Amino acid sequence: MIKRPIIGITMGDPAGNGSELSVKALTDPKVYEECRPIIIGDANCMEQAVKIAGKEGQIKIHPVEEVKDAKFEYGTIDVYDMGLVDMEKHIFGKVSKMCGEAAFQYVVKVIELVMKGEIDATVTNALNKEAINMAGHHYSGHTEIYADYTHTSKYTMMLAHDNLRVVHVSTHVSLSQACSLVKKDRVLDVIRIANQACKDLGIKTPKIGVAGLNPHCGENGMFGTEEIEEIQPAIDAAMEEGICIPEKKPTPPDTVFSKALGGWYDIVVAMYHDQGHIPLKVKGFVYNKELKKWDAVAGVNITLGIPIIRVSVDHGTGFDQAGKGTSDALSLLNSIEYAILFARNRK
Template identity: 85%
Template sequence: MNKRPIVGITMGDPAGNGAEITVKALANPVVYENSRPIVIGDANCMEQAVKIVGQEGKIRIHAVKEVKDACFEYGVIDVYDMGLVDMEKHIFGKVSKMCGEAAFQYVVKVIDLAMKGEIDATVTNALNKEAINMAGHHYSGHTEIYADYTNTSKYTMMLAHDNLRVVHVSTHVSLRQACDLVKKDRVLEVIRIADNACRALGIENPNVGVAGLNPHCGENGMFGTEEIEEIQPAIDAAMAEGICIPEKKPTPPDTVFSKALGGWYDIVVAMYHDQGHIPLKVKGFVYNRELKKWDAVAGVNVTLGIPIIRVSVDHGTGFGHAGTGSADELSLANSIEYAIRLANNKK
């Protein structure tokens, strides 16, 4: 049983839905059969969440100050208690310096525990970028925090839902700047990361699809030359290293994801943020127009290239309905599953 990986889960912004969906996700006994989860956050917030989602009498919170003191038993949620939230000042759905500071420190702590080898993988609930910047921490998101605190310069994010996986040449930059960042060395770097990511998931011989940047991949230079000057040379170099790119050239962005869904590729290299995010969220985010609610908010975000495992929910803090108990835990459940899979393959 002790071979089960220890998974550290950050609580996210205390004003959001992170604590609620964490309780919901950890109410599934299968999580404990396959892993040893521990929440990095505030015990008081987690106790409040147990009440909000109707799990009183079924789940109790066990506050600890060291990972070794966790009991890892179903029905008990171990919380590495940071004690950063004043519950008298806590307001759901409100951006605040207090909650931004707490959310940031949860992330710093989970990274520290992973770097020290006390936990095997990390999973992050959503934080609010405005709140962490209000607290004086000037980062555009989790990925950049992880890169900084692990001293990593070459990294990217992978979005995944079922068998659709996407990695990005650039993420949190303007679209104008994203076009300028499509350079051979960076594209090659991300192709390598994509190949390694699939192997880390147990895919022995990955097929990598590489999206073009321009409509129709530029039509031989009519609509842009990035495919000719930057992307194709990167593909040629990757194939020379033995990486399998079935089409041997960039694939038009308007068909590459349909092909991936059809099984042509195990992963797609996207050239910029929205090129990769939109197809993943079209597939994973399902809104019921009759019931006027989300049937599914699925998908995970994996940071690749860093020395530790990090998987995140692929949605925001849910400030609009935080504190109601209505948030969907599916993305967090998927994230925990992915983290377990990556940790087991790493071992």
């Protein structure tokens, strides 16, 4: 039996609900049966979150300065204590330089720990892009931070919920810029990354669907030529390498995800951010209009192509819910499960 991997979980923006989600996720004893989790964050925030989550008497916070000092015992949450939050200035739901700096440093630290081999995989709670930029760190999100600090140039984002998986040719850019980034070399790189990701998940021969960019894949050039000039050449090159693309051509974006749900593909290559995000969130985010609350906020975000494992919740900082004790930890639990799966397959 493979030893339980050590999973480093960043607390996210201290003004958000990441600390509460972390407490709720780690009250599930199954997590400790499968891995050894440690929170990278502030112990004071986590102590506060225990009260907010209503887990006093059940959960104790154990601050540590080094991973080797963690207990990894159910009922005790180990926290790699960064001590970056002044609780007298801490306000839930408010964008601040202090919280942006803290959230950024948690991410930098977890990357450092995994690169040094002290932990096996990383899971990230949400940060606030405005807050980290306010703190002087000019990144558009976790993906770009991880790529920078691991010195990676060819990477992409994968979203996953159950057996629906999507990777992206581009992510955090304008739509007009996204269209200009659909180039053969980039599409081919993302197809290769998608293929390897599925293998890392234990899929022996992944089946890959490649979405078109234009309506009906351009109708032979009537509505755009990207499919002819960029996407098809990338597909041809990938198939020459032995990668399985069942349709041998781009699939119209209005049907590719229905086919994926039907089992045609193990993963879909989407051409831009919203093309991939919308179907995943339609499936994973379920709002109860009668109770006026979210029944589920499921799905995970995985950075592929980097030399370490990074899985994230597929939602924001929850500023509107922070501090209220009502946040749902399902996406974080999903993320931990994926991190464990990747860690085991890589070992």
